[in-house]
Amino acid sequence: MALAYDPLFITSDKTAMDVPSTPPPMNLTQDDLKRIAAYKAVDFVRSGMVLGLGTGSTARHAVDRIGELLRQGKLSDIVGIPTSKKTQEQALSLGIPLSDLDAHPVIDLSIDGADEVDPRLNLVKGRGGSLLREKMIEGASKKFVVIVDESKMVKHIGGSGMALPVEVVPFCWKFTAEKLREVMEGYGGCEAKLRLGGEKGKAFVTDNGNYIVDMYLEKDMGDLWAVSDAILRLPGVVEHGMFLDMASTVIIAGELGVKIKNKHGSCCC
């Protein structure tokens, strides 16, 4: 039996129902799923809120939607706190009033994408390079809603086989990358590579003028808090892309509908 796709079909953890996995009801692109998750998150936005505006191809849809609702007069008195220069530009182009953490040290709600989400709602972020500002802003938020398509769900952090980013100061980055590799020997090992992407194959430079060392993990790291502490003790490290125990809610868009997972198991709809 073919199922009609219903973006409002929502399951919480407790009520998740078994649905036939084949055939898929519609050919939704990954970008369609990102937009569906983003729009669902924007349903939580209320007039008068101070909002953390995330970065990346998923968060971009949320920022667009907030701009659209402001333009239509369905939202008002919003203050956006952008997590990157790119999001700042996008928000300005949409007419979203902006501020920063100095003026608004407490944020009502942040909405952002993620690169990986584990079963405890721990995240990997920063494959777009914005992890430091994201962590500062999302860490200052009363509520942090993460929006992903189902491809981002992993059994354990690092499980996608893609990078765990670490922002480092440019000064002697090779030394810091080697220290990171050594530290990670105690947690399953990793390959540590400087992220390229700047002009003429140069290093990628973050909004804060730093570099990114991408760690490719060889195994499940185990105790993520221990790994976090060990990484942050290295003097050349600015921040890493593990967002532990920070997400209040994760909205996951899949071909069969939207699922919402909450930190405390309840449904936030």
Ligand SMILES: O=C[C@H](O)[C@H](O)[C@H](O)COP(=O)(O)O
């Ligand atoms: O630095 C980038 C951010 O952490 C993004 O939120 C993350 O990489 C997810 O991006 P996307 O929605 O493009 O997959």
